[in-house]
Amino acid sequence: MSLSRPAHCVPRQQECVDALVSAGWSRQATQIAVSQSQTQLTYAELEQHVARLCGRLRALGAGRGRRVGICLERTPHLPVAVLATLRAGAAYVPLDPNYPSDRLAYMAEQSDLCVLLTESALVTVLPAHDGCTRLVLDDPAEQPALAAVTPVPADAGLAQADDAAYLIFTSGSTGRPKGVSVPHRAVANFLRSMAQEPGMAASDTLVAVTTLSFDIAVLELLLPLYSGARLEIAPTRVAADGTALRSLLESTRATVMQATPTTWRLLLEAGWRGSPQFRVLVGGEPLPADLATALALRSEGVWNLYGPTETTVWSTLWKVQRDSTTIRIGRPIRNTQVHVLDAQGLPCPFGVPGEICIGGDGLSDGYPFDAAQTAERFIADPFATEPGSRLYRTGDLGRWMSDGQLEHLGRRDHQVKLRGYRIEPGEIEHCLRDLPDVADALVTVQTVSSGEPALVAYIVARGADTPSPTALRAALRQKLPAYLIPQHIVPLTALPRLPNGKVDRGSLPVPEHAAMRVCTPSFTDPREQRLVALCRELIGQDTITGEDNFFDAGGHSLLALRLLTRLEAETGVRLNLLRLANSSLRAIAEELPDGITPDTPETPARSGFRQKLGRWLGLPGGAP
Structure with a gap:
């Protein structure tokens, strides 16, 4: 008998995301849908913008089986661009303007974009791509074309439930990011489940802080609009500054926010006191018990959320108990099955660790550019009654506890989560080994003397001279986004090895005992x-x-x-x-x-x- 924990299941509904999200907009036409500072869009205005942009995208060739790149700053343009792309029947591809240009160019080329939605300040971020039309949303020259198109209504039916809604790139172990294709049916199931629990109502205001290139932004941009709530978009500079974010939460009287533990600590350190009506959603990395307690004291409730990109944002959830000393990741969301399996693919008994495997309506379509990896990670579901059902092998370890809740126990491999980002150390190692002055490299997470987990790179120099950390980080920034840049770089004459040839990770020195330079500077100031x-x-x-x-x-x-x-x-x-x-x-x-x-x-x-x-x-x- 399987010890999986299926969520309550309802018949699969063949829904498309835009039609689902916009179904109730006509009933609340005058209510504020999206805001940022002094800019506000009512639901009626949001519908007009989405319908017109969708018509323009269709005229430029966007439709089923096509992909539209979105490279925009965090403004009200963002949800309009996402929803217009989905209404057109195409899949959107997030292209973070803060990523290195080489990485963005690779993602755009892999995705075979038909249209790139951007703005004038970002036009030079991405090079020209054959067959891809740039649509600069704030370009005055574009306005006549937008005004002349026939608006596309929400019920146009230009997408099917099994079509891709978005293609999102994650860190990859081969040195290149890998794309994950997520269908409409998975996103629709996710939104319906989240609206029920943790819950979202028309009276809510959600402050969105997450970049579109991080898949948890799906909840932030779409769930409020599906629920008739107000979406307040925090600019990038505000989302990264605890004091500014605290001020925004207080001035907007926000009732809910989703963020990583890192961002919640930023808020607490900035003096955020919360309110009895506020709901805290936490995910993206393990939730420390002390942080959970501090947040629970400042809110109506704290929800710990878990799920990999491949199973559509979140797959399980758990409401933190104020007197709990152990953090759980809870039970599956609706239409989701979670199994904890041993090496033979059999269910583990209560309390016994195994690999977390996830099935159900939230499964993505895998990696469209890597069939071998898709076959390895998405396996046949031996517990399903429906032919063709699959399970996603997460690589995460977990165990079912006696209270019926799932506990997360880390990774089977070396993949890590740090400050909310999923990191494949192999990608950073690959980039380091490509540098002319580096012969070998290994990247891991270490807890340094400050008590903080940090990304640490151990390098073996190719010649007699060891490259400086500053030079290495500068070279890495040409290829990798900021969250993949190691905080500490430690030189070694050779990586320590076990008798079987594998790296002896237990023998790696902590950074503060292996500094790249020795100096005792004198200070005049x-x-x-x-x-x-x-x-x-x-x-x-x-x-x-x-x-x-x-x-x-x-x-x-x-x-x-x-x-x-x-x-x-x-x-x-x-x-x-x-x-x-x-x-x-x-x-x-x-x-x-x-x-x-x-x-x-x-x-x-x-x-x-x-x-x-x-x-x-x-x-x-x-x-x-």
Whole structure:
């Protein structure tokens, strides 16, 4: 007997996403559908924009079996572009404007785009692609053509339930991103399930913070519009800044937000207090118990969500219990089956770990550009009664607990989740080995002295001279997005090996004990000395100097906010996050007030600030 946990099942409905999402818009025509700052679209205006853009896309050749690239900033154009593409019968392909141009060009070429939706500020991000028409949405010259098209109504029926709704690229172990094709029926099932639990109502306001290239944006952009709620789109700079995001949540009176644990910590560190009506949706990486407790104290409820891209965003969910010391990933969403299988493909008993395998209506169509990988990961479902049913082998380990809930236990392979991103270390290793100065490389996640998990690259130099971390990161940025750039780069004479030839990961040194350079710089400016000391503490690198850039030295957005918060507590000055990203620490130090000492005393004001910060984080005793 299978120990799978099927969610409640309903007859499969052959629905297309746009028709499902827009079905109720006419009943709430005057209500705000999408907003950002002073820009607002009612549901009637949203329908007009979608219908006209769909007509223009159809005139340019978009339709069933075709793909439309979307390379836009986070504005109200974004949901319009997604829904117009789906209404046209085509699949949308997210192209993040912050990705390196080579990566975007590869994704566009693989996808064989017929149209690229973009805006004037991003026209140069992607090179021209044969057979692909650029549609620049904010170009005045395009407006007459948009005005002249025949609007396409929501019930045009230009797509079928089994057609692809989107093609999304994830990190790939071969050195190139791999595409996953997700059909309309899977997205429709997902939206119907999420609307029921965790739930979404017309009275809700959801703040969307996730880039379109991360599949959890499907929930943020489509679920509010399906439910008749209000979608508030946070600009990229706001989504990355805890203080600005807190202000947006409070000013919009938001009632729900979905984000990774990293973003929720940013909010807590910025002093967000939540409200009894607020729902917290967390996913993308493991939810720490302390964070779950802190969020539960500030909200109506915290939902821990789990699911790989290949099974359409989220496949299981669990409402956090305030007195729980163990975090679960819960039970399957509707029309979804979850099995925990052993090496022979048999169900594991309660409490026994095995591989999590997922079946049901949420399954994607696999990897359209890699038939072998699709056959390996999508296997025949031995428990299904329907012929042709499949299971997706997630590579995640889990076990069923006695309370009927699923617990996540990590990975079978070396794939990792860090700050919400799915990372194949093999992709980074491949790019490092392609560099002329690197003979071998291995990438893993280590917990550094700051207590934070960090992406660490171990390299073996090709010649006598070891390349600098700055040079290596600069080279990697030409090929990889920011979330794949290692925070620490450690040189080794050779990778440690076991007798069988495999890398001995247990013998890899922690970064702080294998610095790429040894220096004990003298400081003439106490402000620079204090700033460098804080950066060394937060990043866990004792080789940082005033010449370094915070992010080049291994920092990331969460650590950056912690740095700015500490500096504000000590000096009363709040520095700009973008300035930190684009300047050396020495230049940043010059903006600090005179009189700061290398070891600032714990003044009553600073002590009170730290106590408040600790309470916001839900830590015993207050101080972090």
